[in-house]
Amino acid sequence: MKERILIGKEQQIRFRLNGSQNAEVLCDMTRPLGTLLINFERDTDRDWNLYGLSPLRQALHSNRWKQPELEQAASGFLWGKYLSNDPLKMYVAFRIWNSYLLAREPRDRNTACDRFMDKMNRNSQPERIYGLAVSAE
Numbered sequence: 113m114k115e116r117i118l119i120g121k122e123q124q125i126r127f128r129l130n131g132s133q134n135a136e137v138l139c140d141m142t143r144p145l146g147t148l149l150i151n152f153e154r155d156t157d158r159d160w161n162l163y164g165l166s167p168l169r170q171a172l173h174s175n176r177w178k179q180p181e182l183e184q185a186a187s188g189f190l191w192g193k194y195l196s197n198d199p200l201k202m203y204v205a206f207r208i209w210n211s212y213l214l215a216r217e218p219r220d221r222n223t224a225c226d227r228f229m230d231k232m233n234r235n236s237q238p239e240r241i242y243g244l245a246v247s248a249e
Contacts, residue, residue: 163189
């Protein structure tokens with residue numbers, strides 16, 4: 113059995129699943145079933161937390177002048193993970209950055225930060241991410 117991992121906009125994923133090679137997806141990979149779960153990256157040295165999440169959390173609590181420096185620190189780390197060509201790292205890096213950008217919009221920064229961190233806590237559960245990847249197929 114195999115698992116197929118597609119990352120992209122839902123409509124583009126549907127086009128790819130229907131056979132269109134011109135559909136714009138970020139990742140289309142087929143591997144042995146369970147590879148995503150087996151290779152789930154545990155953050156034992158806390159790099160994801162220290163270099164990916166923490167600067168963005170601080171940015172949500174800082175003034176607008178300090179934000180770019182914190183955002184650049186996190187984006188460098190997340191960009192490296194995204195370029196790893198590992199679909200799980202790509203997905204999580206994308207989700208972190210996208211969730212942060214959405215969290216920046218509301219004026220109530222504390223509520224926005226809480227909502228951002230709640231979403232990120234959900235990303236740390238392998239069965240949840242695996243379920244998302246499988247359901248996309």
